[in-house]
Amino acid sequence: MNPLLRALEGIVQIDIGLLPKPLTAEKIRAAIAEQLKNQTFSGKVSADEAEQVARLLEEKHGISMGLGAIVDAKDFVPWLNDAKINGDVGDFYWGRYRQLLFKKGLPKSVIEATDTVTDKVLDRIGNPRDLSRWSRRGMVVGHVQSGKTQNYTGLICKAADAGYRLIVVIAGIHNNLRNQTQARIDEGFIGRDTGRLAHANKAQRQKIIGVGQFDQREFPVSLTNTLRDFNKATATTNTSQIGQYNVPVVLVIKKNSSTLKNLLEWLKEHSVHQGTQMVSQPMLLIDDEADNASINTAYARDEVTRINGQIRELLSLFHRSCYVGYTATPFANIFIDPDTDDEALKQDLFPRHFIIGLDAPSNYFGAQKVFLDARDQHVRLIDDNEDVLPMKHKIDHPVDVLPGSLLKAVRAFIVARAIRNARGQQAAHASMLVNASRFTDVQGRLRSRIADVVGRIRDAVAVEGGKGRAALHNPEIAALHAVWEEQYANAEGADWSAIQARLHEVLVAARVVEVNASKRSQALDYDQGGEHGVTVIAIGGFSLSRGLTLEGLTVSYFLRNSIMYDTLMQMGRWFGYRPGYEDLCRVWIPADGVGWYAHIHEAMDDLQTQLKRMELAKATPEQFGLAVRSHPESLIVTARNKMGTGKELPVKVGLAENLIETTRIVLDGPQLRANIRAGESLLAAAVKSGVCAVERSRGNLFQGVGVDLIMDFLREYRTEPGARPVNPLTDPKLINDYIDARAGSELEKWDIFVASSTRRDMKSLTFAGLDVVPYELSVDTDLAKSGILAFSGASRRIGSSEDESEGLTDKQIADARETFRLSRDDQKLPKTVNPRIYRQVSGRRPLLILRLVKPKLEATRSTGDALHGVLAWGLSFPSSQIGGGTVEYIVNTIRMREMFGEEEIEEEALGDAE
Template identity: 25%
Template sequence: MSIVVKELKDVRPPLLWEPNAGPETDDFVKRKQANDQIPPVALQRVVFEAQQILGRCVDPTKGPEGATGLAVGYVQSGKTLSFTTLAALARDNGYGMVVLIAGVLDNLLKQTLTRLTADLNLAGGLARPWVLVDRPTPGKASATQLQQHLTKWSDPSLSPQKKRTVMVVVLKNHKRMGNLRACLKGLDLSAVPTLVIDDEADQASLNNFAYSNRRTGSNKKSTNYSEVTALKALLPHHTYVQYTATPQAPLLVGLSDALSPSFAELLSPGDGYVGGKVLFAPGARYSRAIPDEEADASLATSTDGPPSTLVDALRIFLLGACAVEESGKIAHRTMMVHPSHHTENHKDYQVWIADLVGAWRSMASNAALKDEFFEHFRRAHTDLAETVGNTLPSLEVLVGHMSYVLKTVNYREVNSTGPGSEPVDWSGCEYWILVGGAKLDRGFTVEGLTVTYMPRPMGVGNADNLQQRARFYGYKQKYVGYCRIYLRREVRDAFRNYVEHEEAIHESLRKTRGEALSKWNRQFTLDGAMNPTRRNVIGIPLEEVVASNWVHPKAAYVDRDCVEDNRQVFKDFIAQLGGLNNGVAANDVDPERYIDKRSGKKNILFENVSLETVIDGLLERLRMGDGDDAVQRVGCVLALRQLIKDGQTHADVFVIGELEPQNRSKKGKAINQVFQGKNPDTTDRTQLLYGGDRDFASASRVSLHLRAFNLLNANTRATEEKNVPWFAMHVPESLKKRLLIQAEGV
């Protein structure tokens, strides 16, 4: 069975080597297709992307070397499927060991271990080419088994059939990883090609002292980071592949860091995936705001019962479950309540839900009460009709199933202690309400999740941490109309804004796919209320650019070559616009807004210049000799590219004073005063001869100023530099963009 979408040899840039999909990959694909009903075309794409990832890893047939890579997907989009495919390919292509670092919580490790065992048939006996070693420990049978099989792999006298690939699963905990390292110590692993997969690689693996080390020059290492890097150092022939849906942290470690990825590959979500682009699209009706007073409610402070939005959410969820009953199908539907990472808050919601479900069970089966009771569901039914459409059964039909649904629904806490620590037995019930905190965060799979009620605040405002709460993403296109997300207003806005941030990262990685990430300048578009990731792991200096109001370089003159080049850029750009004669004096276009009654050179306006022309013909060509100004220029380009995606297409370009050089004094390298003010300085616009440079900007579009300066000595007023080109960009507040950009030369 040949599983390719296109030829690997056609991938650009070329792969280091071309992995083959052999019997383990083929069997895995057949198993997934039969058990999970995944379409063959979708599985072909997964295999092809895994081949590209493995093809950028070290070649198992060549001499020992090490590498680090990054695989980036979306939350709940199938990363486990991808790295399981990668493991199968590794076996088919001669890897002797696969190490899976499977999260920080035991429940997530067990969840992943169960999937791996089933998907790769790891428990299939002696005939299988795998040996599963779960959390090896020195002095235990697991260590002996691991060592014996790795020793066999290094024995050239044994046939390939006698060499089974060792699948090692270990918790992302420094003691557990230290145990694995102790089991491997002393073995000759130079002939054992190894694939290390770090699931949720942005969490707990990176050095928590990176930021302070960069500032102080020290070399402190956090415990997990020490163990991961020590494991890499122990493996002469390996690739460490980081899997994550939130790559900000791995991308922002220092470029010389052992965990800095040398390449990145993107994972495509399959058909039917529903993410932020759907749920938080402009005008989408899937999210609802929880008022602050309800989000902060508790049993101790609330005298009117549970928050009204919680009651609304529960009604929406129950009607969705009734719709499943009406369809005649058997499927899970789950409501997730995620109030806080503090377990004491969970008990309040557990009480409220228990009281509501208990009371409603009685009312739904009471002939005297049920009509009035069901009438309270009418608003929820109208709400669902907005997204489900004409296929939504009538309220009368749905509530006919309510008694059964209320008798069936199971509600429980999901925590790390007490009864909440027990695994969810999905096979025991089709309808669930889960109340929890951290265990419902990253990596936890919720079957058939339709309604999320999350009154948690923003917290510290790290973008990657917030996105990992999005358990409400996933493959749910078939029932997305029944999905609702209840969030605090500022959290909902953050999720909406994250969509832009996430797509910008993916687009940048797509453009540099397969190329050395050390050459890629990190650039992030980010909401003003958030940071890309936790500061302590950031090893790359970032500069912040806020593209709002006026943005311009500070140092108009750095070196003569730079100035001469920029003069030519201005000349070419104005020629591209048709020359100055093709523009119009701004005061003739709008004399009330652009006041200029002076004699002499005018400010020439070119309206509706395409942003692409501004980027390609001007900003991308300008040279900034000063580092801060170089960051500003990149920020301007990034802001305009993002505005194009947002639907903004044109800008207004003003050539100030017809590009006649104006005199300005210098303060160091910078211009002392850039903008000419009003003349005279009065608030009565009818008295103005000139409204001031800052007035020459559109209220609704981006505006560019092009001008030239003669730079004067601040003390002697003698001209030191002539005809120095200079630009400024104005972005209206409504189009504001915040960008984080890697400092040049880093």
């Protein structure tokens, strides 16, 4: 933030401090508007900058949290309210946890929202005092690193107050995540350090923590601890039967076949009722990261993956049970056996009773902020790795030198930590993430090299750090200074002299650790920080990608690639909360990854929006699942989920309210030229039919073009010479079938928008008599070697989302944007809006977008120097009123493997799971 905006923030901060409570978004903006009349700021602060200050003040003073959407089964019958009135639900465990949240400094509004949401979940998991047999399945969809653990800890407390006697938390497939989750359950539910309880020395066994500080009357029994997963012998020593205890029994176990086998055997030996062979006490099972390893991905219909089968068997042992899956990436859960019939659906873990979407608090540091709203501030591109650490490498790849971008990222972390200390945050933790290889051996080599770098900087600071400006003669300190100038010179409290004075304490505390399934791995123990907090650089792969929280994550270096939404989102450990240091956060990532994350954010936003629409329509979870599966992106998810079959899979695909774009085109000169001619013929035919081009700020618009001309163009345009499309989403058969069904009504007339890039340094090209500025885009280097142009990484988005507003009137655009703003829980309009709002405008025509693209690739020379760019198109489909709204498409999984490669299997994950 520049000094002028910082001054504005400071003055408004004083103003709003005098305002009556509660403080609202409107009051903050009114105070800013009043100050903008002052000559100090008048005409010097733009509307976007004023909004930036408003949001910063909102996060500091009025963190809000929406209540989310709920999709229920038709047979849902609420029970919680009556149970509370009748005195059947206590407040002991939740009361303690609520006190702990207040003590941690969470805003009252967030705690109240957590209270409300957990009540909604509790009301749907089954009344533990109902003695009839029941089994319920549900799912809670949150955001990566947004507080799902806080939510299910609150749910556990309330379930215990309501009468649940066994609570099982399945916490990821790695020991470090299980241990971390156990520690959080210790703090938020148990109230004692279970690691100390397991200690042999009885004098050291009792350590009251967390909620135990408020009330110690009824400690739950834990059959696991922070040192050890479930063990049959230990459990038997504690109790022979679950029913012997008047307090809840809790287990935090790893998502591991051996652990689940031991638990099943122990329950069968000690707790089942002999007459029914079932456990009579009610059980709640929380499945954290529910999309990982729990899903039945066995390829044959009569097979079930081991963990999926064991979870189902565990649930079946109980007369009364509930399964609640928590995830930020529900794609796999929605796709649990897409071809199943109703009976199979009832047997699997599909959330058939309820799906609840959690809204993140307003101070959530997520994909919207990182990759859209403040991309220039937070994102740094990696473009120097291929020679030393290529994206694709083998397990024995040497790491003799580090990419310059990684060196810069390490130095940025050290400088950022020094700034945080200068801001008075030295007691807080600070972490850096390095996720650059799936192989643990390569991760080990990276750790060694990074440790060498940190060691050299530490030595330089120890010798030269106290010499003031003279220290800059040392190359290591000079390199830190250069990073400070480039990244943080304008940051608050970032004077170089103050930073240099803090470097010694930062580097003495800094540790470089490996977090994976190897024997070299070290635990991320944030309890050892003391008054100075932990400063750690964590190098890993899959272990860092699933659920593990990196406290105070400030800098990330992410050199990975995957097409799968869930894999990418879970690897996004940089999302979360950054109070007091959000401006210092940096993410180093390849350009392709930036496009992917921006695209995935839109997909997740669509999913949450659809969930809210389903709630209003009183739809069921099964109907929501079908709606998500019909989205065009489902082609990838479905095929990859069934990749092992190598068979053709029928998928129902809906194109209504969706954008389909060509971003994968074969490098074939004659075909590329033929595509250009097809586009020019289309526009010539449109003009001949009486349609005139209207010049717009971003291109030229043709309105009211007949569907026959559009169909002719799509038949002539080819993504490759053969019959098979490079991208199944642009398969002419899929699109033609959909348009054919609507050609006489909804899709009879089209708009065509010939888009131009807004870059001023690009020369225009002539296309169909129009001056068109091409889009210069990067392409996937590996795919280009195989003869395929994959534009904009793999995000399938070339131009601006605002292009889809073309063809609408100014009033329609304004009304659509206002509708979108009101649909958001914070009721703010972000800089980048979801383009789906333009597709939903009543009566709008479908839109064909044509773009010329200049690929940044030497291989394009083979297509001929005279080529006028590459023609790409996008189809923006409006809402559809035609029943069904889908067409059937056959996905060949072998072809999908050719396109996208095998799903990445982590070496460390396999080693840890077996």
